Amino acid sequence: APPVLEISSLSVDYGVGDGAVRALHDVDLTLRRGEVLGLAGESGSGKSTLAYAVTRLLSPPGVITGGDVRYHPREGGPVDVLAMTPRELRAFRWQEISIVFQGAMNSLNPVHTVRTQLTDVLRAHRPGMSRAARTARAEELLALVGISADRLGAYPHQLSGGMRQRVMIAMALALEPEIVVMDEPTTALDVVMQRQILRQLVRLREELGFSVVFITHDISLLIEFSDRIAIMYGGRIVEQAGAADIYRDPRHPYSDGLLHSFPALRGPRRELTGIPGSPPDLRAMPPGCAFHPRCPKAFDPCDRRTPHLAPADSDTGRSVACWLNDDRRPGEA
Ligand code: ATP
Ligand code: SF4
Numbered sequence: 001a002p003p004v005l006e007i008s009s010l011s012v013d014y015g016v017g018d019g020a021v022r023a024l025h026d027v028d029l030t031l032r033r034g035e036v037l038g039l040a041g042e043s044g045s046g047k048s049t050l051a052y053a054v055t056r057l058l059s060p061p062g063v064i065t066g067g068d069v070r071y072h073p074r075e076g077g078p079v080d081v082l083a084m085t086p087r088e089l090r091a092f093r094w095q096e097i098s099i100v101f102q103g104a105m106n107s108l109n110p111v112h113t114v115r116t117q118l119t120d121v122l123r124a125h126r127p128g129m130s131r132a133a134r135t136a137r138a139e140e141l142l143a144l145v146g147i148s149a150d151r152l153g154a155y156p157h158q159l160s161g162g163m164r165q166r167v168m169i170a171m172a173l174a175l176e177p178e179i180v181v182m183d184e185p186t187t188a189l190d191v192v193m194q195r196q197i198l199r200q201l202v203r204l205r206e207e208l209g210f211s212v213v214f215i216t217h218d219i220s221l222l223i224e225f226s227d228r229i230a231i232m233y234g235g236r237i238v239e240q241a242g243a244a245d246i247y248r249d250p251r252h253p254y255s256d257g258l259l260h261s262f263p264a265l266r267g268p269r270r271e272l273t274g275i276p277g278s279p280p281d282l283r284a285m286p287p288g289c290a291f292h293p294r295c296p297k298a299f300d301p302c303d304r305r306t307p308h309l310a311p312a313d314s315d316t317g318r319s320v321a322c323w324l325n326d327d328r329r330p331g332e333a
């Protein structure tokens with residue numbers, strides 16, 4: 001499928017000058033039309049920073065220090081997202097790309113009904129729509145996420161966490177965006193509810209044809225629901241491959257560790273070995289490969305030279321940032 005969002009060499013700092021820390025390093029990532037792209041990595045690896053940066057919602061002290069983000073609309077040429085004016089951004093968000101944030105189910109306005117909150121989005125972006133048409137659309141949106149129309153008059157506190165989360169997803173879909181970014185949309189919910197919501201989302205994606213960037217700590221959910229997975233460590237993408245390829249054969253030692261941190265979905269149970277040690281401190285990033293202090297396979301170049309994301313299999317489109325998978329000798333890279 002053709003690309004819908006192309007991220008190249010994207011870097012983000014928090015702070016400026018001596019106090020700055022680099023939270024994203026040269027991130028290259030392509031989202032294709034209609035796919036679910038999963039983003040995994042421990043806390044602090046930069047997943048939310050990436051989501052905020054590509055939607056231009058990063059706020060100070062966060063600064064995009066370099067790189068490029070291109071959006072490919074269905075019609076017309078690519079659009080430079082980082083160059084958009086505030087007016088262009090207002091049209092871009094919700095209509096082309098929408099986001100469901102970490103803890104979003106608590107961001108519904110407690111004093112307004114579900115109907116008001118859904119129709120407000122429509123009123124703001126579809127000024128020509130009649131009141132009756134807005135209400136009909138709100139009902140349709142609720143039905144899409146499996147909530148019956150009689151809940152339209154409900155206030156958020158009258159809904160369960162799972163229902164509130166579905167309302168947020170309905171709002172994100174209200175203007176039929178091409179891309180939906182879900183940043184840990186379901187972490188506050190139990191696993192059964194998370195699966196149910198994700199299953200619904202994937203079905204909707206098949207019906208409506210949007211693409212999804214799905215961020216979670218839970219790699220088993222990612223493997224179940226993503227087409228492709230990108231794994232982040234210390235602000236870099238360290239491996240990017242098809243979900244089945246990564247599950248079957250993780251190439252980066254960190255991917256391997258993450259996969260072993262959770263029980264297997266099906267088949268023989270994998271050992272819960274996890275990864276020893278803790279994620280790096282941005283203020284004191286290890287030199288060379290940032291993962292080397294925790295890596296069971298670290299060897300000569302790893303604490304001196306930083307491996308960059310490079311194609312690993314020409315046929316599957318996998319790429320890996322690890323000296324073990326790099327044909328170039330460290331000295332030449
Ligand atoms: P989590 O899984 O916990 O949500 P994440 O992968 O989304 O983590 P980010 O929130 O993107 O990680 O954070 C990446 C790094 O940037 C972290 O080290 C974090 O401490 C740092 N960071 C995030 N926001 C700020 C901020 N406003 N000021 C300074 N540093 C920040
Ligand atoms: Fe481990 Fe070296 Fe690969 Fe980093 S580059 S993941 S330290 S083997």
Ligand code: MG
Binds near residue numbers: 047048049102183
């Ligand atoms: Mg986050």
